[in-house]
Structures are given as structure tokens and as C-alpha cells.
Amino acid sequence: MDERQVITAFGSLAQETRLRVLRLLVQAGPEGMAAGAIAEEIGVSPSNISFHLSHLERAGLVEARREARSIIYSAGYSALRDLIRFLMEDCCAGDPRVVAPECCPPTIVCS
């Protein structure tokens, strides 16, 4: 993941609708949700959700698959992982002497 992709990804997350969509999909899990269901849940128009889902997809933060008439979106967990890695890379110059609890991102697990 290069700098340009990371900037696009953070740009995606810096917007109310998209941030809500991504959290919704993170919570929904790998099964994902249809575009229409997302739009209804978030409370925006079809055209608007499409715009924001495209943005998130270009950033790699969500994945899309067709299922009958619907398009199902799910969170791009690996991109989220890469994003965090990019930010914290070589934290504290990798020097064990300055490693402190405040330097480290949390360990988060899904349960």
C-alpha cells in the first residue's frame, strides 16, 4: 500500500456518510449488505450512496459483489489492516528503549 492509496483511504473516511457506511459494514461482517439496505439504514438517496460506495471501493475499503438484482458491499478488512500498519510503521524509530505503552496501537479483536 503506497502513500497515494493511503491518502485516498483516509479521505474516504473523512466524510460523515462514508464513515457511517464503513462502520456499518465492519459491524455487519463478511456477509455485507446490499447498497439499498445501506442507503436506507444511513438515510441517504440511492444516487448519493452510490457515489460514496464508489469512493470507498476505489479506496479499497469495501468490496462489491453482485447477488441477483442487488450489489452487496462488505468491509475490506485487509485494507484497514494495511492502513494501520502504514501509520505505525517504524514507530519510535524501532528503538526498544523508547517503546512505551503510549506508542502502540491497541490490540483489538472481534469479540
Added chain:
Amino acid sequence: MDERQVITAFGSLAQETRLRVLRLLVQAGPEGMAAGAIAEEIGVSPSNISFHLSHLERAGLVEARREARSIIYSAGYSALRDLIRFLMEDCCAGDPRVVAPECCPPTIVCS
């Protein structure tokens, strides 16, 4: 950390100069760096680095302290932690049955 703060924080990271500054400061560790040194390292004007450092500070992503004539900036590690937590909160609906490696952010430590 509420939604508005999170959006401001991601907005901060969605810009080349600020992203580079934050990574530089994450790597520099808690000691931090003077504004002028950051500007020189990144290659931007004093006025420009000041604009971006203010943005990062408003977002809570960096902290500032005065030391003689310089103002020293350091990474706001706790805000970074909160950001990740906000994104991954209630991942996969907290259902252990759907927990999979792809749902979890990485465990990153500083060395």
C-alpha cells in the same frame, strides 16, 4: 471520541504533507521535533507547515509544547489508538461465530 472528531482526524490524514508529518513524528517518538525541523525534513515553507501542524493539533493527532524559541510537536498516540478503536468497534456484530482472521486489525508493537 465522537464522530465529528474522528472525521476531523481522518481529514487530517488525507493530505500528503500532514500524513508525512504524522509518520515522521510517530517514528520520532515521544521526544518529538521542532516545527522548523519538520518543515525542513518534509520540504515545505514555514507558513505551510504551521497551517498543517495546526490542523493536526486541532484533530488531536499531535501535541505541542514550547521549548525556548522552538515549538516541539510529537505524535498524539492516544488519539491514534482511539481512531482505530472507533473504526473497529463492534466488529462483526461481536458475534464470535463470524470472527475470522480477516476481521481483525493487526497487532502492531513498537519493535
Added chain:
DNA sequence: TCCATATTTCAATAATCCTTGAATTATTGA
């Protein structure tokens, strides 16, 4: 106090991004 250093603030321009509704495409079932 006076000067040099370090950084911030300000105003103006340029660029980017979000929203809206209408039109378009793709899929399914009658």
C-alpha cells in the same frame, strides 16, 4: 532595549469535493 530567530496569522487565489435530481444501465419475473 534592540536585533535575530522561530513560528503563526492573514487575505486572496486556485483546486477539490459534496449534493441533487434526472437519465441510464442491468437484472428478474410475468
Added chain:
DNA sequence: TCAATAATTCAAGGATTATTGAAATATGGA
């Protein structure tokens, strides 16, 4: 094939944001 559903694309607007250089503020040393 025709109609209905699901989603995307397009163009125009209004709003937000980045960049620049000049002026202003704050600090430390002579």
C-alpha cells in the same frame, strides 16, 4: 418482450480546503 426493481452515471451548483507571500507575534541573547 414488457414492466418493475436495484443501482449507477451525469451535469450543475454550492461549499470547503490548500497554497502563497507578506505581515505580525513571541522568545532569547547581546
